[in-house]
Amino acid sequence: MASIRVDNSNCDLCGDCIAVCPFDAIEQTEDTIQINAACKMCNLCIEACPRSAIQITQDTQSVNKDEWRGVLVFAEYFEGKVHPVTFELIGIGKKLAAQVGMKTHCLLIGYNLESTAQMLLTYGIDTVFVYDDERLLRFSADTYTNVFEDIITTLKPSIVLVGSTSIGRSLAPRVSTRSRTGLTADCTTLTIKQNTDLVQIRPAFGGNIMAQIITENHRPQFATVRYKVMDCAPVVAPFGSIEYADVTDKMTDTKIEVLRVIAKDAAPSITDADVLVVAGQGVKDKSDLALIEDFAHALNGELAVTRPLVEKGWSDYTRQIGLSGRTVKPKLIITCGVSGAIQFAACMNASEIIIAINTDKTAPIFKIAHIGIVGDLYEILPSLIEKIQGDCEYAI
Amino acid sequence: MKIAVCIKQVPGTMQVDIDPDTGVLQRAGISAKMNPYDLYALETALRLKQQVGAHVTAITMGPPQAQAIIKEAYMMGADEGVILSDTRFAGADVLATSYTLAGGLSKLGGFDLIICGKQTTDGDTAQVGPAIAEHLNIPHVAWVKTIEHMEEKSIVVEQNMEDSLEVVRMSYPCLISVEKDIYTPRLPSYLNKKKTRNKQISVLTLDDLSDQSEENYGLSGSPTQVERVFSPQPRDDHTTWDCEQVDGAELLYDLLATEKFI
Ligand SMILES: Cc1cc2nc3c(=O)[nH]c(=O)nc-3n(C[C@H](O)[C@H](O)[C@H](O)COP(=O)(O)OP(=O)(O)OC[C@H]3O[C@@H](n4cnc5c(N)ncnc54)[C@H](O)[C@@H]3O)c2cc1C
Ligand SMILES: Nc1ncnc2c1ncn2[C@@H]1O[C@H](COP(=O)(O)O)[C@@H](O)[C@H]1O
Numbered sequence: 001m002a003s004i005r006v007d008n009s010n011c012d013l014c015g016d017c018i019a020v021c022p023f024d025a026i027e028q029t030e031d032t033i034q035i036n037a038a039c040k041m042c043n044l045c046i047e048a049c050p051r052s053a054i055q056i057t058q059d060t061q062s063v064n065k066d067e068w069r070g071v072l073v074f075a076e077y078f079e080g081k082v083h084p085v086t087f088e089l090i091g092i093g094k095k096l097a098a099q100v101g102m103k104t105h106c107l108l109i110g111y112n113l114e115s116t117a118q119m120l121l122t123y124g125i126d127t128v129f130v131y132d133d134e135r136l137l138r139f140s141a142d143t144y145t146n147v148f149e150d151i152i153t154t155l156k157p158s159i160v161l162v163g164s165t166s167i168g169r170s171l172a173p174r175v176s177t178r179s180r181t182g183l184t185a186d187c188t189t190l191t192i193k194q195n196t197d198l199v200q201i202r203p204a205f206g207g208n209i210m211a212q213i214i215t216e217n218h219r220p221q222f223a224t225v226r227y228k229v230m231d232c233a234p235v236v237a238p239f240g241s242i243e244y245a246d247v248t249d250k251m252t253d254t255k256i257e258v259l260r261v262i263a264k265d266a267a268p269s270i271t272d273a274d275v276l277v278v279a280g281q282g283v284k285d286k287s288d289l290a291l292i293e294d295f296a297h298a299l300n301g302e303l304a305v306t307r308p309l310v311e312k313g314w315s316d317y318t319r320q321i322g323l324s325g326r327t328v329k330p331k332l333i334i335t336c337g338v339s340g341a342i343q344f345a346a347c348m349n350a351s352e353i354i355i356a357i358n359t360d361k362t363a364p365i366f367k368i369a370h371i372g373i374v375g376d377l378y379e380i381l382p383s384l385i386e387k388i389q390g391d392c393e394y395a396i
Numbered sequence: 397m398k399i400a401v402c403i404k405q406v407p408g409t410m411q412v413d414i415d416p417d418t419g420v421l422q423r424a425g426i427s428a429k430m431n432p433y434d435l436y437a438l439e440t441a442l443r444l445k446q447q448v449g450a451h452v453t454a455i456t457m458g459p460p461q462a463q464a465i466i467k468e469a470y471m472m473g474a475d476e477g478v479i480l481s482d483t484r485f486a487g488a489d490v491l492a493t494s495y496t497l498a499g500g501l502s503k504l505g506g507f508d509l510i511i512c513g514k515q516t517t518d519g520d521t522a523q524v525g526p527a528i529a530e531h532l533n534i535p536h537v538a539w540v541k542t543i544e545h546m547e548e549k550s551i552v553v554e555q556n557m558e559d560s561l562e563v564v565r566m567s568y569p570c571l572i573s574v575e576k577d578i579y580t581p582r583l584p585s586y587l588n589k590k591k592t593r594n595k596q597i598s599v600l601t602l603d604d605l606s607d608q609s610e611e612n613y614g615l616s617g618s619p620t621q622v623e624r625v626f627s628p629q630p631r632d633d634h635t636t637w638d639c640e641q642v643d644g645a646e647l648l649y650d651l652l653a654t655e656k657f658i
Pocket of ligand 2: 402403404431433434437455456457458493497511512513514515516517519520521522523524525
């Protein structure tokens with residue numbers, strides 16, 4: 001990476017560079033000019049210097065990978081909850097760390113975090129670094145970046161994992177840019193080489209190809225991962241520790257002020273949903289739709305229907321899949337009592353996983369389903385819903 | 397008020413193939429267009445121009461043929477267009493792309509507001525906007541769904557978070573990346589097309605930027621390297637089970653758990 005140096009023998013201490021620097025990164029000591037760590041390499045001083053005494057030099061030395069150790073997971077905390085992607089990041093983070101003998105840590109930012117930090121330890125974290133301050137209560141890209149920078153300079157992690165959430169995708173590029181290092185977004189597979197290089201695989205061109213990416217000469221290696229891609233870490237007897245770090249005024253200085261928070265009224269849309277459960281004419285009575293809807297909600301998904309159900313007035317047109325309804329491409333679609341007519345199938349057959357439940361083994365839906373279950377929805381669904389609801393939800 | 401909009405030219409279709417023998421991307425003959433998400437960014441700038449008066453500059457980094465999208469921006473109503481084009485910019489990842497765009501934006505200077513699209517359809521990272529803001533040391537808000545109003549020194553926007561909307565005030569200069577559907581993009585106007593037919597497009601190369609060290613641009617300025625690309629394995633297995641033989645509920649439960657839906 002490049003760095004800026006001052007040739008003090010050529011400098012007449014005119015102070016132009018100090019005046020022009022937006023970051024207060026240039027200081028005068030006795031008879032020399034020094035550039036400190038606040039430098040963001042904006043180069044304004046280089047242009048301002050009348051004697052060309054400030055130069056950029058190239059640091060060709062490659063990074064010393066042994067200096068950068070450990071996996072740091074950003075534990076996204078928002079409105080009193082840890083985003084569940086965090087436990088999945090810990091899961092993959094611990095696997096990667098174990099392969100090269102590194103530790104796994106969490107960064108937790110917010111306010112009133114003690115119980116949350118304790119909870120994170122139960123996922124087998126070595127150290128939870130906590131920045132607990134009322135001024136960090138709400139996410140703001142600038143303050144959270146400052147905090148992140150602090151932990152990166154003190155801990156020097158080899159790998160930093162952040163969830164591909166609204167917050168993570170706004171924060172990670174800022175932090176990686178400040179660290180002048182690489183960031184690979186939305187990784188679907190992560191493995192590690194013995195030299196601690198992270199092998200990152202991500203879809204590109206709308207999922208039409210996969211790219212394998214490494215960050216060979218820079219540390220830390222930043223990757224974001226979407227929710228529900230990696231396996232959740234198991235709960236263990238806690239062994240790690242919690243470290244509270246100082247929160248300074250400089251860190252919390254922000255140009256962004258949160259004025260109001262509006263809760264979203266979740267207006268569900270079948271086109272946006274990741275999971276759809278579809279009711280067809282195999283559902284015998286309008287009141288039975290509740291069963292299908294319960295199943296959909298148990299999977300955090302939405303109810304969709306075939307056209308005959310809309311024609312009977314059992315459901316709204318906005319939930320209809322098909323040529324005269326909507327086209328959908330969710331991660332998972334489960335059809336219950338749907339024959340699979342072409343006008344329906346053509347508008348859902350690009351879904352990632354298609355599961356069909358139908359009593360008639362000759363129904364056309366079985367030709368497109370990845371998993372077909374020849375059986376009665378009234379027998380399968382109630383016990384399946386019961387099993388799912390028996391599972392406990394994520395803690396806190 | 398000076399507004400810059402970052403727009404990118406992307407392939408017209410994402411149906412790219414990989415040569416199975418050489419592993420090389422086959423992109424020949426694919427038409428190019430403006431990144432659809434950037435139309436919303438441009439429209440946002442043009443609406444603000446109508447509301448409060450502004451000078452709108454469209455800026456892109458790309459090969460010379462990316463001038464086509466600057467022309468399109470002129471037809472929609474942009475006042476000025478700049479293309480950052482240099483063979484030494486080629487092969488840029490998020491860091492190098494945002495560094496180059498930030499360099500171009502500083503060179504042009506004086507922007508109060510920079511607007512980016514939510515993401516591109518080819519890079520698809522949604523990371524370039526926040527990274528530009530970091531290089532310029534200005535605040536940013538991503539996922540802007542609504543512009544509430546503009547004040548003399550700041551902008552008030554609605555930010556789309558996972559479970560809530562946050563109304564925030566941010567002082568200029570600053571950057572926002574806007575959601576799809578913030579406004580409906582206008583169509584290029586025929587009148588503007590005629591008016592701007594000979595309108596100049598400024599070209600900036602590395603020699604115009606303040607940091608002239610080639611190492612910070614393009615492939616050499618990119619910390620991430622693509623080791624290989626390959627086709628994803630499509631799911632084309634089909635299995636049908638009969639509840640006469642198996643417990644359907646149990647089977648589905650295990651399957652949903654393995655695929656991490658429960
Ligand atoms: C121009 C045109 C446009 C159309 N557009 C659409 C459209 O947009 N969307 C749409 O959906 N349709 C559309 N259709 C209608 C389409 O052709 C089908 O008639 C419709 O999709 C059938 O809906 P279904 O599968 O729910 O019902 P059916 O075809 O009646 O299938 C019901 C299925 O449920 C099974 N079943 C019965 N009981 C059970 C049980 N207890 N457990 C499990 N399975 C059971 C049966 O074996 C059967 O296969 C269109 C048709 C035309 C001509
Ligand atoms: N080469 C480029 N030229 C101009 N703007 C870009 C370029 N690449 C990305 N952007 C901007 O950054 C946004 C996010 O892009 P990406 O991170 O690639 O998804 C886009 O919507 C554009 O506004």
